[in-house]
Amino acid sequence: MYVKATSVSLQKTRSQVHRMGGFTLIEIMVVLVILGLLAAAVAPSVIGKADEARVKRAQTDIRAIASALDLYKLDNYNYPSTEQGLQALISKPSGFPEAKNWNQDGYLKAFPKDPWERDYLYISPGTNGSYDLYSYGADGKEGGEGYDADITNWDTE
Numbered sequence: 001m002y003v004k005a006t007s008v009s010l011q012k013t014r015s016q017v018h019r020m021g022g023f024t025l026i027e028i029m030v031v032l033v034i035l036g037l038l039a040a041a042v043a044p045s046v047i048g049k050a051d052e053a054r055v056k057r058a059q060t061d062i063r064a065i066a067s068a069l070d071l072y073k074l075d076n077y078n079y080p081s082t083e084q085g086l087q088a089l090i091s092k093p094s095g096f097p098e099a100k101n102w103n104q105d106g107y108l109k110a111f112p113k114d115p116w117e118r119d120y121l122y123i124s125p126g127t128n129g130s131y132d133l134y135s136y137g138a139d140g141k142e143g144g145e146g147y148d149a150d151i152t153n154w155d156t157e
Contacts, residue, residue: 051138051147054115058135058151061112065089065120065133066153068107075101079124079131086111086122086133114151116140128154 068089073079078097080088089107093099114120114135126132132153139148 054138055147055151057115058137061114061120062133062135062151062153065108065112069131069133071103072099072107073130075099075103080122082123086120126154128152 065086069079072089076097076099080086080093080099081095081097084093084095084099087093088099090109090111091106092102112120116135116138118135118140121134121136122131124131134150134152136142137144137148137150141148142150144150
């Protein structure tokens with residue numbers, strides 16, 4: 001059945017749609033206040049998790065680099081010297097001790113930086129073992145507490 005719409009009924013329909021189509025300023029402000037309260041409640045716990053994740057990543061990196069150093073030693077009978085550094089895990093080092101059986105594929109594909117974009121530090125022979133491998137943590141200074149504490153291979157083993 002075909003019903004012919006009158007101009008009065010079309011105007012009424014458009015008017016009703018227009019009123020139902022948007023939000024009032026008060027409704028928008030209520031939503032923004034709710035979102036602000038949620039953000040204020042969640043932000044402190046999320047910020048703390050980021051620092052914790054950086055420390056865990058540094059610990060994981062140090063374990064991975066330590067494994068690569070152990071493979072290097074298996075092939076070459078010594079750890080790289082301090083002068084040869086961790087670069088010896090990526091490209092064949094020169095100097096002493098000689099890397100006679102250096103793996104042509106290297107021991108790491110790329111050398112990671114710590115989560116604070118600084119190089120990991122390496123000393124061989126170390127004062128805490130065959131080598132010392134560490135990051136100074138968030139503050140970039142020796143020592144510290146919490147997230148500023150040093151992250152080392154002798155503490156993560």
